[in-house]
Amino acid sequence: MPKLIKLYIQQVIIGFGLSAAFTAILVYFDVANLQRLLLGSSDGLLGLFLIFFFNGLVFAGVQFAIRIMRMGYEDDDDDDDDRGMPIRTGELIPIRVSTGDRSGTR
Template sequence: MPKLIRLYILQVLAGFGLSAVFVGALLWFNVANLWHLISGSDMGVVAVLMLFMFNGIVFAGVQFAISIMRMGEGDDTSGGKRQHVRPQEPAPVRVAAEAPRNRTLRGLQRR
């Protein structure tokens, strides 16, 4: 089995394990009266199963993402050359300007 597939399966198992602990803690500590809501409903098992599965998907994705991102920490060759960069200074530019025209007088003379 390829190493990446093995890593993915291990992270998925870890994510669903964390999900089981998380859902168990939610029910044990009765967060938002969740234990009484589930135990008093005939669809409580479905609700717990959905809570476990959806949290498992999220936790597995996060576990896998963290493990993939941590793979590149030992590789310090990807950064390019560290060359000194001079600070940018604006260069003065000379612009020839014409004498201002009095546009208001021209507009008044035509009327």
């Protein structure tokens, strides 16, 4: 299996684990009367699953994005400090730039 697929599966598992913890906290602390709504309704388990699933999708996506963006910093063995910026040599000389207004008034 390619490394990127393994990385993605790992981040999805972490994201859904975070979603399970987040959903449990929401229900336990009865945020916005969510506990009473889920336990008092006949469709409460469906609602609980949907909260878990959609939060899992969001958390997994964010987890994967953070991991991918941090990959460049982990393997940074480059010795130069210019970070891709051109090295300036010499003195800066100002030049006149016209605005294109040829009416003669300023």
